[in-house]
Amino acid sequence: MRIVVPIKQVPETKSVRMDEKTGTVIREGVEAIVNPLDLYAIETAIRLREKFGGEVVGISMGPSKAITALREAIAMGIDSAVLVSDSAFAGSDTWATSYILAKAIKRTGDFSLVICGERATDGDTGQVGPGIAAFLGLPVITYVSRIEEINGQDCRVKRLIEDGYENLSSSLPCLITVVKEISVPRLPTLRGKQRAKRTEIPVWGRDDLGIELSEVGVNGSPTQVVKIFKPKVARECEKVPAKDEESVEKAVDKLTEFLRHKGLI
Amino acid sequence: MEYCGVWIFAEQQHGRVQRISYELLTRGLELAAKRDCKLSAVIFGCSINTNDLEELIERGADEVIAMEAADLEHFLVEPYAACMLKLIKQYRPEIIIAGATSTGRTLMPYVAARAHAGLTADCTGLDIEKQTNNLLQTRPAIGGNIMAIIKTPRFRPQMSTVRPRSTKPAPRRRGRGGKITRLVASKEELNSRITRMGFTASEEKQTLSEADTVVVVGRGIKKAENIPLVRELAESLGAALGATRDVVDRGWLSYPHQVGLSGQTISPKLYIGIGVSGSIQHLAGMQTAETIVAVNNDSDAPIFRVADFGIVGDLFEVVPVLTTHIRQKKNREK
Secondary structure (H helix, E strand, O other): OEEEEEOOEEEOHHHOEEEOOOOEEEOOOOOEEEOOOHHHHHHHHHHHHHHHOOEEEEEEEOOHHHHHHHHHHHHHOOOEEEEEOOHHHOOOOHHHHHHHHHHHHHHOOOOOEEEEEOOOOOOOOOOHHHHHHHHHOOOEEEEEEEEEEEOOOEEEEEEEEOOEEEEEEEEOOEEEEEOHHHOOOOOOOHHHHHHHHHOOOOEEOHHHHOOOHHHOHHHHOOOEEEEEEOOOOOOOOEEEEEOOHHHHHHHHHHHHHHHHHOOOO | OOOOOEEEEEOEEOOEEOHHHHHHHHHHHHHHHHHOOOEEEEEEEOOOOHHHHHHHHHOOOOEEEEEEOHHHOOOOHHHHHHHHHHHHHHHOOOEEEEEOOOOHHHHHHHHHHHHOOEEEEEEOEEEEOOOOOOEEEEEEEOOOOEEEEEEOOOOOOEEEEEOOOOOOOOOOOOOOOOEEEEEEOOHHHHOOOEEEEEEEEOOOOOOHHHOOEEEEEOHHHOOHHHHHHHHHHHHHHOOEEEEOHHHHHOOOOOHHHEEOOOOEOOOOOEEEEEOOOOOHHHHOOOOOOOEEEEEEOOOOOOHHHHOOEEEEEOHHHHHHHHHHHHHHHHHHHO
16 A cells, blocks of 8 residues: 655754744744644654555655654654755745645555645645545545544545534545544654664656646745734733632632623623 | 535534524624625535524525435434535535534635635635625634634635634514525435434533533543542533543543644633643643633643633642532522
8 A cells, every 4th residue: 555645844843933023934943844734644654554465655745854843754654755846935825735736646656545734734724635635536535533444445534523523435536634533643762863864855846747837835835924913912811819718719809800891600 | 607605504403493593593693784784504415404594594594595315314424425515516505614523623614625616714704805705704713822813805606614602692583584495406416425323322412512611631630530629529510521632531531522733622601610720732732711710739830821710729629629610509409
């Protein structure tokens, strides 16, 4: 079974800062990591390979430093990786990104499954998975929490939605996006890290993928960012201590009064 | 033909229109007024309740386009996308908004890719830019640390998914008139390589993402055996029960309860955190709640920085008293 896993390198969420004067995100000095939600996709793919054999290919679109994200995935146990990188790709929105990744996935050859993380923790859109599926003409199942069964032709999965789990089956090839519940990601091993260092990761650009300049980057992206700003935090916390029976009673009184006043109870 | 008109994608379950549809009408009404155009509700399903379709009109839609077939009873991406694409081609709407639900967030990117349309995810604000008439979409990104305003100047339709509960449902005006068009989906639209074999309902009565009030339990609860203490509080409030990642990873509550970066994002009217410290990852999933209350024994816990009201004290002493107070209040009202 051949499985492709798109992987995104993202800034560590807790270290993201904004330059309020220019309204841009400060990227210098921010640690870049593998999108935490992609780790579940990587783990799921590796487990399927361990069970059924085959190969797991990681694919990442980003600047040249995104190669470190792919090396980390190799250290975890995926077999090979491709970096999709071109200055023309900079500024691509989810439409253009899905288009580029779909072209790149196609170029990697035949596959049974594409497994994506539910979304990336920087953009928070979750749109690239379904977008890739649409461009590749694949069925897509999002929010997969468990693969119940998979063979050469079909897979049967559980999909987590608002009020429960759907049991779905799909013909292969298909694309799934997975949620945290599906697996516990393993840590890279020392041997894996050594292998990651040795593994050659090809870099594919716009010409390799046969993509027109007008289809990607800022020009090819339907959406444009008008501006970014810091959310207003207008909350002022009324903190009430509750140390003993009397103050607990008092604090709870105050809280229920607060909730009643706001019409919340 | 010019692109014209605002669409909302209404959702149904078992033939009944879901609340998110009425929230989208609130958004749609504002946009349609600013664009001086028609507001349409598009809905796919099987034997959709006629009264509910009329309610879409009474809550603001000028027109309802219902596409029906047995295979549209439940969301399946391929038939739903095929129906939507067919209607887009036929009607050419300028704006399409859907809920940022499991359905909306799957359907819309699939359709947008095919339609070569711009799509913005999980918006909390929508407006029309004055000079250009472009849709301005405001959304949180990077775990709510920044807000971005996004537009789609050169491509149509302009599409967004909208965060559930980020606005109120449009009020109902009985007797308001409008047109209901019921269409039958044709065979070509119904091809699906995915089959729905069954459904297992959640063990919880209240759905986390749809609840007005959510009580979230954090690691401060110390062990699984203490969870019922918080569950009772949630029940007294008629609230959904949520959990932090710590609590889920320890197996004290199941994953569907998890709120935060690797779980669900919620925007309830009232969030109550019990023994929740408030990691960045957790805050990313709940800081758009309207009112935030926290009970924690550490007065420096980060949760208090986003809270409106906090009790600094031992949750094991505070929570039972709080539950009793709320029960008493409810009983008095009865």
